[in-house]
Structure formats: structure tokens, C-alpha cells
Amino acid sequence: MSTFWSAWVMFLVVFNLGITLFLFLWGQRVRIPLQPDGTTGHVWAHGTIREAVRKLPAWWVWVSASMFVAGIGYLILYPGFGASKGVLGWTSGGELARDVASNDAKLAPMMERLRSQPVEKLASDGEVIDFGHRLFLDNCAGCHGRQAHGNPLLGAPNLGSGGWMYGGTGDDLLASILDGRRGQMPPFSATFDEATVKNIANYVLSLSGAQHDAKMAAEGQPQFAVCSACHGADGTGNVALGAPNLTDAIWVHGGDEETIEATIKHGRSGVMPSWRPRLGEERSRAVAAWVFANAQGEASAQK
Template sequence: MSDFTSNFWSVFVTTLTLVAIVACALLLWMAGRRKVVAHADNTTGHLWDVDLAEMNNPLPRWWVWLFLMTLLFGLAYLAAFPGLGSFAGRLGWSMQGEYEAEMAKARANLEPLYARFASMTPEQVAADPQAHAMGERLFMNNCAQCHGSDARGSKGFPDLTDADWLHGGTPEKIRETLTQGRIGNMAPLAAAVGTPEDVRNLSHYVLSLSGSPHDSLRASLGKPKFVTCAACHGMDGKGNQALGAPNLTDDIWLHGWGEATIAEMINNGKVNQMPAQEHKLTEAQIGVLSAYVWGLSNKPGAAR
């Protein structure tokens, strides 16, 4: 890791670049000063393919000046723009700055398109055909990679078309999730639960809460161990949206179901993250997108 915290590579790149430019200039100077003894026919005596002779002509002046101008341009460019290691350049240009300027311009151009939705409620936005089309495009560009083009999710990625919400399914909560992102964290609990047999028994009790196939005897033995889980999921297992703890009494399994899967969750825990969108999308875009996502599970009439 020391390679990434020291300035060695910055100095290395700077030195290599400048040495290469100086070496090119030196090569040109040496080639111009060297005198080659020529024969009477102005050749050097070198032959290729029997009769292809090398002439002893000087470098064309236009080529020499063009070469020098190229070297000077290179030095001027390296002084003005980043190129010499960590030196930022005299003009202060950067890819980050260029990106931010382009994004600011794009957002300014988009504002008029979203202006009329600012005074509408999320429910009205979700029912508006134009807003629905715009929200759909935003979803396909920013959300479909994880939740799928049909928004039904996959293993580890929530289905957005049902009524099961980890952090709440109101338009305000969805907007908060899109803006700030979410980090779901279930700690490993095997040590608190007990032996591997206790973990198996608890897994069957968790399965029993949703009526999933389970061993009733193991479930009865695992019920007392559920107190370890109740701090987040509640004694009734219905979850806690304030903590992002899922409801264990329905038949919706984000990471899969079955004894082995639930035991793995208890033993190893799980961390999930949804990235924040506030740096990618404007506030108006997030408003339209959150209304669209809300509409996926609430089916507003005009949008359908």
C-alpha cells in the first residue's frame, strides 16, 4: 500500500516524460551536427536489395522545424494541463471539473422538462402519462441493473412491484431511499444463539413464522432462541421498517429460503447496500423516479 501513499510514481512519471522530451531534442541536435563522409555520387555507401542506395542528404528544414515545434508544444501542454505526475497544470483543468461542468449544463437543460411536476403530489405524478414515461426511462438507466427491467428484482435485490418494503413504501420514504441510499446490515448471531443445533432449530422456527415447510419439533425448540432476533424483527417477527429489518411472517425471501439459507444468514450475517442517487440525479428527477417506483406497487389508474 505504500506505493499508493508515497509520491514515488508521480516523480517517476514526471522524470520519464521530461527525459524522453530532452532525449528527442538531443537526438535531433546530434543528427544535425554529425558529418557523414559521402562518395562522389553523394551516397553513404550503404546498399539494400543490391541497388537501393542511401543518399547523404540533410534533414528537410520544414521537418526539423516541425519536430522542434512538436517538442515545444509538448512542454507547453505539460505546463498547462495535468501530465507530469501529480502536477495539476497551470490552467487547473481536470476530468472531474469537466464532468461537473457538463453535468451542470445537462441539469440546467433538463429543468424545464421537470418544472411542471414540482407542484404536483407524488400520487399525481405517478398517474401522469408523461411523468410515467420519464420515470420509466430513469428507472431503466439507473435501477434496472439491480432490480430488473420489470422491477421484480432477483436474489438479494428487492421486488419493487409488491407491497413488501424494508424501509417503508410511502412516496416520501422511497424518495429518501433514492436520495440517501441504504445500507442493510444483519450481524452474525451464531455465538449469541448457541450451538449449531440451536441455529438449525431457530432456522426452522423462522420458517414456521411464514408457514413455509419446516420441522415442527425443531421449530418448537428454536422458538426460545428467537429472542436474539426479536431486537430487530420484533417478537412477532413482523420486522421493523425503521431498522430495515424484514418481515419474517410473509412468504417473501430476499436472499432465498430454506434451512441452509437461513442458517447461513444467522451464522455469517449479511450486508446489502443501495447507492445514493443524489449525486447522479437532480432533485426533480428523483421526485419523478420515486413517484414511478411508488406507482409500480400502487398501480395509479392513469399510468396504467
């Protein structure tokens, strides 16, 4: 605060306190001349009401007086009087720093476990799971859904299906979260004509035993050689490339014929952001532990 504004605020405080203090003290002493009937002589409402004089109740006077003392005491102890910092040296930033420090102290033992234990072990640590779940809801649910069931419109996979694009060990999950992922499925509309795309789509459907046209699938099979570079000759995928398993009936983008044809023609490129800058190592491990525990829970619920 510049000297001018500091002085201006001080002036306003002194001026306002001064006026109210003056009225307060003067009000106790002022003598209002009375008429013989004990009223001030003012009449209201066509003479039906006459104005009397009553002393202020003592409790009111004391409460008001103590307000002045409290107000001035506050301005001495805390910031408020111009640029004065107050004798206690209190700041809102200082209070925040104290709260953060006390919270950090409370979290310290869990942070130690997060640094030293593998994700698989953390997944059975109740405190870590609660913490990870909250981080998931705040940071991940927007794309993967509150139940982690994914969102085909965003290409965000279901994290409870067990059909991992990039692998489901603790280290795989941690790598996905810390550094992000960017799958690249190239478009094939320039390579294949419409009929060939349909044939390949029917072959893809046949891989997971979904309903398909057997004749078209048989014609599509040889063309799948191009696809097997990434999805494997048997179509079971490749976690190193994030090429999904096409034989397990678990779909990121959708497993109906139309969607598979769209995937083949236009390609797909899902982007999982990197969380290292935002969550850091420990918090990423906590959320990985929750994802791991959640996927195990869903797997055992299906048995």
C-alpha cells in the same frame, strides 16, 4: 492550438488546395500533341488499344469548380483553417449548450410538477411515469432487474412485492432513493451452534407458514428473542431498521431453509447507493413515482 501547429495546418490546407487547383486549371488548358489519326500515339495491350484525347465533360468541370468554392467558403465560415474560429463563431460546445437549453425548456413544465407535487400524485402523471421508467432502466435495473423484481444474489429487493424493507409511501421511496440504504443484519455464528441455528431457521419458516419441523421450531422460538429486537416480537419487521418482515413469504435473500441458515450465521448487509449526487431531486422523484406506480400495478394485478 499553438501558433506553430496553426501555421502548419494553414500551410497544409493552402498547399493541398493549391496543387489540386493548379491541376484543375492546367488540365483545362494543356494541349497534348496529336498524331494524324487523332490519337496521342500511346498504344496499350500490344497495340489493340490506342489512347485518344477527350475533353472533360462540362458538368464534371462545373461540379469540381463548385467544390473549390464550397471548400473555401466552409473554411471562411467555420473553424478549420488553422486556429481560425470562422466568421460564424460556431463551436461544437456551443451547439451542445443550445441543444441542452432547448431540451431543458421542453422539460421545464414537467420539472415544475416534479418539484411541487407529492410522489403519490406524480404516479398517475403519464409523462412523469415514462421519464421515471427510462431513468429506472438506465440506473436501477442493473441491480433490481428490468421488471424491478429484485436480485437475491445482490440482496436487491423486489420493488413490486409490496413487502417493503423501508416502507412504501412516496416519502419512504424517495428517502431510499435520495440517500440510499444500508441494512445491517449481524452474524450469529459465534452466538449459536449449528443445531440452534437450524432450530431458529425452522422457527422463521413457521412464521410465514412455510414447511418446517414443528419440534425444531418450538426449540428455536425462545432464541428468537435476540432477533425480535430488530424483526419485532411477532417477526413482522421494522421499517426504521430495514429489518424485513419474516411472516409474509416475501424474501430478499431467499426463504429456503439453507439460505435462512446462511443469513443467520453470516449476517447480511445490502447497500442501496445514494442517488442524490447522480440524479438530483427532480429525477429521483420521477423514478420514485414510477416505482410507486409499478408496485400499485403489480398489487392490483395480483387481486
